[in-house]
Amino acid sequence: MSTRLKSRGCAVWAGSVVAWLAGGAIVIADLDRVEAGPITFNSALPVPQGVFIFRGQAILSRSTDDSSTMDRDRKVLTIPAVFAYGVTRDFAVFGIVPYHEKRLELTTSSGRVRRGDSGVGDSTFLVRYTLLAIDRLGDTRRFAPFVGLKAPTGDDDQVDGLGRLPQPLQLGSGSWDPIAGTSFTWQTFDWEFDAAVQYRVNTEANNFEFGDQARADASFQYRLWPPTLGSGVPTFFYGVIESNLVYAGKNTVEGVSDPNSGGITWLLAPGLQYVTRRVVLEAIVQIPVVQDLNGTALERDYIVRGGFRVNF
Amino acid sequence: MMAIYRVGIVGIWVLALGMVQMAAVSAGRSSTEETPRHIIIRVDGASCPFCAFGLEKRIGRLDGVANVRLEMKEGKVIVTLEEGATVSEEALRRAVDEAGFTPREIVYPDSP
Structure with missing residues (x-):
């Protein structure tokens, strides 16, 4: 692969690679939770035995805050399909298959160029086990660790008129990446609090290795409607505020650390949720509050998500 | 004629x-x-609408169960049995447990 990259040799391609690497790529579009609960990360709520849950979401990320001279504009649309199944009351399995549309525009010595690709990306498979469950009337507290693996199901060698796409623009990484974390949920009739930590070890493929990613998330959901509970199972309308703190290590290209990649991002996200016994509808906007990225890494403007969940 | x-x-x-x-x-x-026959199961932990579905589904699958209704605020599952049918307490508790919640007392309101 190294030989093929060198054989391209054109200045535009080289400039694009450098530009992209300078942009970095902090992947925050994690989506591996399906129960009612936080919108942007894992919860510890149960998936009942024998129940199947499907979740769909559209995630749009825009990044134009460029400290370099390339005036980069990155837009990524991700549509993940998430499947969850309760094997037992405590053991659940999850599968996430995303569809991506990635676009990057930048100014090079040859003018304005646009690169990108669209298609199925890398899939993630997780298993979660509830270690602790404390139930009371209208109150549940859960603690559930999880482990998983990101599989290279997305194309990782796409090319365009300028040559091979830089690795962060590829639909897949080509690597198998293990994931581990744990989640906590405290849910009452009136509100819910969730917290989770997760670490992903990114491994090397195509002489490229994304920096490892660590994240800490928190969510608070407050029932806005109905003001008091009536009989039966009423529909809930929640106001949501979430926090995502993400650390990404520097990428490595052919063994050399990229100084313009990785860093720390903290996002705050207000959202809304409509919850019935069969369906959840939700929307949220993630706004970067702190972005301490390395070098000229491209900073994110916002992330917008909208989606639904259905149980069967 | x-x-x-x-x-x-x-x-x-x-x-x-x-x-x-x-x-x-x-x-x-x-x-x-x-002459409907009802069983009331007290359940802890079911505190959101999306959680109710799994509870109703697990109990509804039991033989002899005609209808399941959750009163979420009171933490009660009201089970209506088919005519002549019986369901063991063990089966009911297991169904609640498999749904991911905690069964408490079971009450028979139709009993004399």
Whole structure:
């Protein structure tokens, strides 16, 4: 692969690679939770035995805050399909298959160029086990660790008129990446609090290795409607505020650390949720509050998500 | 003339028997509707609407269960049984447990 990259040799391609690497790529579009609960990360709520849950979401990320001279504009649309199944009351399995549309525009010595690709990306498979469950009337507290693996199901060698796409623009990484974390949920009739930590070890493929990613998330959901509970199972309308703190290590290209990649991002996200016994509808906007990225890494403007969940 | 008379008599008997049959079925149906059997299960941990589905599904799958209704605020699952059916407490507790929640007391409100 190294030989093929060198054989391209054109200045535009080289400039694009450098530009992209300078942009970095902090992947925050994690989506591996399906129960009612936080919108942007894992919860510890149960998936009942024998129940199947499907979740769909559209995630749009825009990044134009460029400290370099390339005036980069990155837009990524991700549509993940998430499947969850309760094997037992405590053991659940999850599968996430995303569809991506990635676009990057930048100014090079040859003018304005646009690169990108669209298609199925890398899939993630997780298993979660509830270690602790404390139930009371209208109150549940859960603690559930999880482990998983990101599989290279997305194309990782796409090319365009300028040559091979830089690795962060590829639909897949080509690597198998293990994931581990744990989640906590405290849910009452009136509100819910969730917290989770997760670490992903990114491994090397195509002489490229994304920096490892660590994240800490928190969510608070407050029932806005109905003001008091009536009989039966009423529909809930929640106001949501979430926090995502993400650390990404520097990428490595052919063994050399990229100084313009990785860093720390903290996002705050207000959202809304409509919850019935069969369906959840939700929307949220993630706004970067702190972005301490390395070098000229491209900073994110916002992330917008909208989606639904259905149980069967 | 006698043949017509006999046909008429037979027809009246058939009609009368049919009416008696319909009355008997109607009485039986009424008696079924008047004697529903309920079981109330106290459940802890079900605190959002999306969680209710799994609970209702697990219990609803049990043989003999005609209907399941959750009163979420009170933490009660009201189970209606089919006529003549029985469901063990063990099966009910297991169903709640498999749904991911904690079963507490089980009450039989129809019992004398």
